[in-house]
Amino acid sequence: MATEVKTTCPYCGVGCGVIATVGDGGSVSVKGDPDHPANFGRLCSKGSALAETLDLEDRLLHPEIDGRSVDWDEALDRVAKRFSRTIAEHGPDSVAFYVSGQLLTEDYYVANKLMKGFIGSGNIDTNSRLCMSSSVAGHRRAFGADTVPGCYEDLELADLVVLTGSNLAWCHPVLYQRLVAAKAARPQMRVVVIDPRRTMTADIADLHLAIRPDGDVALFNGLFAHLAASPSVDQAYISAHTSGFAEAFTAACALDAEGLTRATGLGEAELSAFFRLFETTQKVVTCYSQGVNQSVAGTDKVNAIINCHLATGRIGRPGMGPFSLTGQPNAMGGREVGGLANMLAAHMDIEKAGHRDQVRRFWGAPMLPSKPGLKAVDMFRAVADGRIKAIWIMATNPVVSMPDADAVEAALKACPFVVVSDVLKQTDTTRHAHVLLPSLGWGEKDGSVTNSERRISRQRGFLRPPGEARPDWWQLAEVGHRMGFSGAFAYTSPSEIFAEHAGLSGFENDGRRDFDIGAHASIDTAGYDALTPFQWPQPRGTESAATRFFADGGFYHPDGRARFIAAAGEVADRLSEAFPFTLNTGRVRDHWHTMTRTGKSARLSAHIGEPFAEIHPRDAMELGLSPADLVALESPYGAAIVRALITERQARGNLFVPMHWSDQFAAKARIDALVPPITDPVSGQPASKNVAVSARRF
Ligand code: SF4
Numbered sequence: 001m002a003t004e005v006k007t008t009c010p011y012c013g014v015g016c017g018v019i020a021t022v023g024d025g026g027s028v029s030v031k032g033d034p035d036h037p038a039n040f041g042r043l044c045s046k047g048s049a050l051a052e053t054l055d056l057e058d059r060l061l062h063p064e065i066d067g068r069s070v071d072w073d074e075a076l077d078r079v080a081k082r083f084s085r086t087i088a089e090h091g092p093d094s095v096a097f098y099v100s101g102q103l104l105t106e107d108y109y110v111a112n113k114l115m116k117g118f119i120g121s122g123n124i125d126t127n128s129r130l131c132m133s134s135s136v137a138g139h140r141r142a143f144g145a146d147t148v149p150g151c152y153e154d155l156e157l158a159d160l161v162v163l164t165g166s167n168l169a170w171c172h173p174v175l176y177q178r179l180v181a182a183k184a185a186r187p188q189m190r191v192v193v194i195d196p197r198r199t200m201t202a203d204i205a206d207l208h209l210a211i212r213p214d215g216d217v218a219l220f221n222g223l224f225a226h227l228a229a230s231p232s233v234d235q236a237y238i239s240a241h242t243s244g245f246a247e248a249f250t251a252a253c254a255l256d257a258e259g260l261t262r263a264t265g266l267g268e269a270e271l272s273a274f275f276r277l278f279e280t281t282q283k284v285v286t287c288y289s290q291g292v293n294q295s296v297a298g299t300d301k302v303n304a305i306i307n308c309h310l311a312t313g314r315i316g317r318p319g320m321g322p323f324s325l326t327g328q329p330n331a332m333g334g335r336e337v338g339g340l341a342n343m344l345a346a347h348m349d350i351e352k353a354g355h356r357d358q359v360r361r362f363w364g365a366p367m368l369p370s371k372p373g374l375k376a377v378d379m380f381r382a383v384a385d386g387r388i389k390a391i392w393i394m395a396t397n398p399v400v401s402m403p404d405a406d407a408v409e410a411a412l413k414a415c416p417f418v419v420v421s422d423v424l425k426q427t428d429t430t431r432h433a434h435v436l437l438p439s440l441g442w443g444e445k446d447g448s449v450t451n452s453e454r455r456i457s458r459q460r461g462f463l464r465p466p467g468e469a470r471p472d473w474w475q476l477a478e479v480g481h482r483m484g485f486s487g488a489f490a491y492t493s494p495s496e497i498f499a500e501h502a503g504l505s506g507f508e509n510d511g512r513r514d515f516d517i518g519a520h521a522s523i524d525t526a527g528y529d530a531l532t533p534f535q536w537p538q539p540r541g542t543e544s545a546a547t548r549f550f551a552d553g554g555f556y557h558p559d560g561r562a563r564f565i566a567a568a569g570e571v572a573d574r575l576s577e578a579f580p581f582t583l584n585t586g587r588v589r590d591h592w593h594t595m596t597r598t599g600k601s602a603r604l605s606a607h608i609g610e611p612f613a614e615i616h617p618r619d620a621m622e623l624g625l626s627p628a629d630l631v632a633l634e635s636p637y638g639a640a641i642v643r644a645l646i647t648e649r650q651a652r653g654n655l656f657v658p659m660h661w662s663d664q665f666a667a668k669a670r671i672d673a674l675v676p677p678i679t680d681p682v683s684g685q686p687a688s689k690n691v692a693v694s695a696r697r698f
Pocket residue numbers: 009010011012013014015016039042043044045046047048172173174175
């Protein structure tokens with residue numbers, strides 16, 4: 001008889017519920033879960049093709065050392081001994097973990113506990129650094145905690161939805177479908193899309209602002225200055241719940257009208273139409289994603305947006321608020337357990353002695369680092385220059401996805417000890433591993449994930465583990481045990497890890513920390529198996545969470561007030577005669593990350609079959625390009641060759657190239673090889689949206 005299992009999609013941050021049906025002969029089909037509050041039964045093309053990605057072709061099924069199949073004991077002993085020896089000889093900061101928003105919360109929790117609590121280094125960072133760390137930093141500066149104030153329903157309740165740096169139609173398709181349905185039901189709803197490209201998302205826009213790349217701080221500063229001088233400013237909210245208004249207002253007024261036009265690339269009529277719409281609409285949600293986060297000014301952009309909502313008191317009420325759309329399925333879960341190098345578990349701060357003491361006592365840990373570890377870009381620099389001598393990479397493919405990807409590859413090639421846990425045997429990264437550890441994939445592993453609206457859902461296994469593949473948390477716990485930390489890693493199931501994680505979130509938490517799911521601290525395996533999706537927080541003794549935050553203040557800074565942040569000005573142009581085009585990288589609708597899963601589905605690959613560069617017809621003409629010609633792109637860091645896609649959707653002087661393809665799928669296709677290792681100074685997030693390149697017909 002067929003069995004149905006409720007689980008969660010492993011792709012984007014919408015976090016859709018999926019029902020997987022396993023037939024008698026082992027066949028698998030999937031459909032949307034009508035009871036899941038993220039998607040109510042909908043799935044996008046990627047989610048609905050999940051069953052086509054479950055074959056075992058190219059799977060890594062056995063542990064390997066230097067290309068030789070070995071048993072788990074030998075592989076784990078090798079990892080533990082080499083890490084222990086490196087730490088003994090060079091100190092705890094000579095090792096690192098580079099993990100992933102593809103990990104489940106339980107995997108992430110154990111990785112963070114092992115590195116920060118027992119190895120004693122902050123050197124654990126994640127590919128989520130490339131995804132949303134500017135939003136985390138912006139939230140923490142403004143709210144005093146990494147709290148997303150609203151929920152998906154707010155997009156449906158708003159009268160104005162502003163989408164900035166977000167191609168929602170392709171990157172969060174089910175949320176986009178919800179928005180389209182809401183707009184159809186309430187035609188008075190307005191949508192503004194702010195993006196240098198006219199993406200598919202712009203097709204529902206009442207106003208599309210083709211902003212100059214990185215013009216967002218200037219735009220939202222201009223909006224803030226406009227709102228502050230308009231009747232929409234909420235003086236009562238500002239006085240009761242915020243501080244720093246005057247300084248932020250002064251910074252926002254730094255550009256005059258001409259400067260604003262120059263910095264944003266937008267005309268006065270477009271600017272005033274947007275400002276007026278925002279001013280006169282009470283229910284406004286501003287959604288932002290990688291176009292905001294992946295910038296040298298990513299954190300300032302986030303705060304410039306939040307400033308506008310604080311100034312109008314439009315936050316935490318139905319249909320109002322700033323809303324960060326997380327790219328990955330579990331980037332939020334990773335934040336909750338301290339998967340970023342500058343955070344501790346349960347949203348505690350690594351730099352606060354009191355927080356370190358709480359975590360140390362809860363874990364019974366010998367020590368905790370008192371300073372943040374290396375963030376992703378700096379971590380691979382440290383691998384390159386020999387400060388890091390052993391690295392364990394889990395569920396991610398940095399040789400394709402990191403900026404300056406060629407340098408990352410060279411660093412791994414020269415690194416004395418590289419461990420990679422993956423589901424696939426041959427990726428651009430696994431070929432540099434000394435030890436390869438086979439992990440469970442979607443449909444095989446068990447755990448939990450948190451989506452962009454703070455909703456925790458279960459991912460459940462419904463397939464037998466193939467070969468000798470094992471969960472990532474188990475691999476980490478076994479290595480922890482072999483390094484001599486036995487008692488702290490004696491887990492036998494993900495439910496025990498989840499209960500401990502929930503316990504830590506509620507430990508000595510008197511409401512001064514936002515993340516608290518202490519109500520689940522005593523959960524047992526049966527309760528964990530039956531867990532239905534819920535939003536955090538859920539402190540001990542409560543059954544349902546606050547859906548929204550901050551309508552009446554209650555921010556997490558010690559004085560309970562939000563902070564306006566003086567977001568500074570213009571981002572300097574990096575173009576030159578040699579590199580006259582601005583390259584923007586991003587996703588396409590039907591592929592995910594480096595295509596190690598979606599590349600298996602012929603249906604998904606049929607949408608867009610190869611990498612391309614979107615280019616404006618006038619630019620194409622000047623370069624002598626015809627449709628589908630090959631175009632060679634170059635930056636000071638690397639080169640790629642892709643097809644020309646000539647379209648008026650692209651602005652002149654700009655190029656868009658998807659980030660999915662690796663050299664395994666097409667020659668010279670790794671676009672991140674061109675992206676410089678330049679980061680936002682606050683968040684450490686790379687600037688992948690504004691890269692100076694040259695282009696020529698190949
Ligand atoms: Fe999966 Fe995102 Fe599509 Fe939902 S919208 S089915 S979470 S990829």
